[in-house]
Amino acid sequence: MMKNWIVKHDLLTKLLSVIAAVILWSYFMSIQNPTRTLEYKDLSVQLIGVDELNNAYDLKIVRGADATVNVRVSGPSSRLASLTVSQIKVKADLTDTIQAPGTYEIPYRVILPESGMTCVGRTPDTITITADRVDSKTVPVVVQMSDDPPDGYLFEEPMLSTKTVEISGPETALDQVSSAVIHVDTSKLTNTLTDNYSYQLVDADGERVSTNSISRSVTGITVSIPVKRIKSVPLKVTFSPENNDADITASISPKSVQIVGNPETVEDIDAITLGAINANSAADGDTFDFDISVPAGVRLNDGQPTTATVTVSLADAAEKTFSITDISLNDTNRDSDAEVTLDTASLDVKLSGSRKLLDTVKAEDIHAVAEIASKDLSDGQHTIGATISSPDGTTVVGTYSVTIRITRTQT
Numbered sequence: 448m449m450k451n452w453i454v455k456h457d458l459l460t461k462l463l464s465v466i467a468a469v470i471l472w473s474y475f476m477s478i479q480n481p482t483r484t485l486e487y488k489d490l491s492v493q494l495i496g497v498d499e500l501n502n503a504y505d506l507k508i509v510r511g512a513d514a515t516v517n518v519r520v521s522g523p524s525s526r527l528a529s530l531t532v533s534q535i536k537v538k539a540d541l542t543d544t545i546q547a548p549g550t551y552e553i554p555y556r557v558i559l560p561e562s563g564m565t566c567v568g569r570t571p572d573t574i575t576i577t578a579d580r581v582d583s584k585t586v587p588v589v590v591q592m593s594d595d596p597p598d599g600y601l602f603e604e605p606m607l608s609t610k611t612v613e614i615s616g617p618e619t620a621l622d623q624v625s626s627a628v629i630h631v632d633t634s635k636l637t638n639t640l641t642d643n644y645s646y647q648l649v650d651a652d653g654e655r656v657s658t659n660s661i662s663r664s665v666t667g668i669t670v671s672i673p674v675k676r677i678k679s680v681p682l683k684v685t686f687s688p689e690n691n692d693a694d695i696t697a698s699i700s701p702k703s704v705q706i707v708g709n710p711e712t713v714e715d716i717d718a719i720t721l722g723a724i725n726a727n728s729a730a731d732g733d734t735f736d737f738d739i740s741v742p743a744g745v746r747l748n749d750g751q752p753t754t755a756t757v758t759v760s761l762a763d764a765a766e767k768t769f770s771i772t773d774i775s776l777n778d779t780n781r782d783s784d785a786e787v788t789l790d791t792a793s794l795d796v797k798l799s800g801s802r803k804l805l806d807t808v809k810a811e812d813i814h815a816v817a818e819i820a821s822k823d824l825s826d827g828q829h830t831i832g833a834t835i836s837s838p839d840g841t842t843v844v845g846t847y848s849v850t851i852r853i854t855r856t857q858t
Contacts (some may be wrong), residue, residue, distance in 0.1 A: 484521040484567060487532055491515055492555055492574055496542035500578065504546050509617040509660045510577035511553075514539075518557050519568035526561055534560040539574055548618070550577045579617030579660075587611055588646065589626045590670060592633040600637055601675040601707055601748075608669035614648065616661035624661070625651040629670055638710065641671040676713040677748060679703050682739065683718050684757050686726040694762035694801070695726050699755055708745030716742060721755055728839035730800055731764035765802040766844060769810045770795050774833065774849060780820035784855050787821055790828070791849035800841035812838050817849045826853050 492514045500506045516537055520527065539555040552573040557566040590605040612627045627646040645667055648656045681703045686695055699721070706713060721737035735757045741747055772793045796813055798805060815833040829851050835843045 481524055482521060483524045483527050484519055485527050485530075486517060486519045486568075487535055488517045489515045490518060490532065490535055490537045493536065493538045494576075495538055495540045496544075500541055500545055501581065505581050506545065506548065506578040507581045507617055507660065508576060509579045509620065510550075511575050514574040514576070516555065516574065517570045518566050520559060520564055521567045522559075522561075522564035526564060530560070530564070539576075541576065545576065545578050548579045550575060552576075579619050581616065582618045582621055583613060583615035584621050584624070585611045585613050586624055586648070587626050588629065588668060590629050590631055590672075592631050592672070594632075594634045594636075596633070596674070597635075597637060599677055600710075601677050602633065602636070603673040603675060605631075606671040606673070609665060612646070612668075613664035614661050620656070620660050623650050623656045624648045627668075628653070629668060631670060631672065633672070636672070636674055639672065639674045641669065643667045643669050674710070675707045676710040677705055677707055678713045678716070679705050680716055681718050682721055682755050684721050684735075684737070685723045686729075687723045688726065695729060696760045696762065697724065698758045698760065700758075701752055701755060704739060704751045705748035706741055706745045707748045712744040716745065721757065724757065724759065725839075729759045730840060730842040731759065731761040732842075733759045735759075761801045763802040764799065765805055766797055766799045767805040767808070768795050768797045769808070769813055771810045771813045771815060773811065773813065774815040774817070776851065777816055777818050778821050779818060780822045782821040782855075785821040785824075785826075786854045786856075787819065788852045788854070789817075789849060790852055794833070794835075794847055794849070796835055796837075796847065797844040798837050798841040799844050804838070804840045808838055808841065815847065815849070817851070819851060821853060824853050826855050828852050 494508065494512060497508060497512075500508070518535065518537070520530065520535070522530075536558040537555055538558065539553045541553065544553060545551055553576050554573050555569075557569065559566065588607055588610055590607070592602065596602045614621060614624060626649060628649050629644045629646045631640070631644065633640075648658055648661065650656055682699045682701065684697050684699065686697075704719065706716065706719075719739065719741060721739065722735075724735060737755050737757060739747065739751075739753055739755055747753065770793050774789065774791060774794060776787060776789055778787060794815055796815070798808065798813070800808075814836045816836070817831040817833045819829075819831055830848050831851055833847045833849050835847055837843055
């Protein structure tokens with residue numbers, strides 16, 4: 448069956464024809480070996496003299512170091528058949544060609560591994576090389592946060608493992624760099640953040656600068672952004688003794704201040720106590736100034752007042768007039784020849800204070816003193832101001848004076 452199928456399709460004759468063709472082609476090639484031309488693309492160019500360029504002229508290749516070319520090679524078919532890209536060498540000699548910054552068109556040589564092969568074409572004819580002066584500079588590190596703090600929080604100045612970065616490379620590349628920018632996502636930041644970040648070199652407009660030819664002193668920078676809680680807390684005062692019967696209250700200006708600190712510390716602070724006021728001696732309308740001292744671990748927010756004024760109010764404030772007779776004279780510059788007589792026998796003194804306190808006050812608790820200097824006074828009657836002393840918790844309302852008479856013996 449198989450034999451009939453082979454005979455039917457004449458496979459034996461066809462196979463013998465192929466074998467004969469191969470033998471004839473091999474014979475022809477070995478005898479004739481015709482010349483062929485092949486193109487080899489994207490051959491890397493080896494630059495010679497780069498170290499001399501750097502050492503002698505302080506120059507660095509900033510563009511063209513990765514140049515490639517296409518070449519067409521002609522030669523015997525048998526040799527081209529075994530020629531590989533790695534066997535073709537392309538070299539460009541920079542020695543004494545480049546001595547200053549600039550862009551140059553440099554010729555190159557194509558080196559083939561065997562004689563009998565010829566480079567019959569190349570694209571491009573030259574390679575473009577740009578060289579520039581090598582330098583270094585220091586640029587500041589800038590942290591850019593993606594968002595403002597959430598309500599009730601504050602971002603303090605970021606702390607950096609280094610505040611500057613030293614970069615080196617071609618002058619033209621370095622001149623473009625203004626700063627090293629770190630971008631930090633702060634969209635949901637409510638606790639202090641510490642992490643290591645890469646950075647971008649940018650120009651004065653914030654545009655990213657190519658760093659292919661620039662080297663850096665560090666590649667990563669540790670950034671710590673302290674996150675603080677802001678809280679408004681009321682101010683308050685205490686009264687002593689606490690069991691004072693007077694219905695006393697205080698109004699405070701300002702009523703509250705903003706404090707800043709670690710979230711857990713701020714959360715535990717509900718108010719700031721300014722100090723204590725003696726309820727026994729405070730009168731209605733008295734004012735007291737206090738420094739605002741915050742607890743350890745927090746501070747006042749920027750722009751907040753550092754002092755507060757407290758005004759005392761008595762719920763049962765009243766006024767009452769007392770007729771006093773305890774009036775004395777204090778002669779601070781006495782004239783021994785002068786006789787000083789107090790003509791005022793009594794004074795009606797008005798006091799203000801809590802009703803409960805005024806009900807306990809007696810006229811005998813109130814004293815008046817008039818300061819005089821008899822040597823400075825002429826004979827006759829004089830009106831002198833009097834200072835009134837009253838019990839703690841009361842206030843003297845108005846001003847008072849007494850009448851005195853000076854008499855001197857005539858000699």
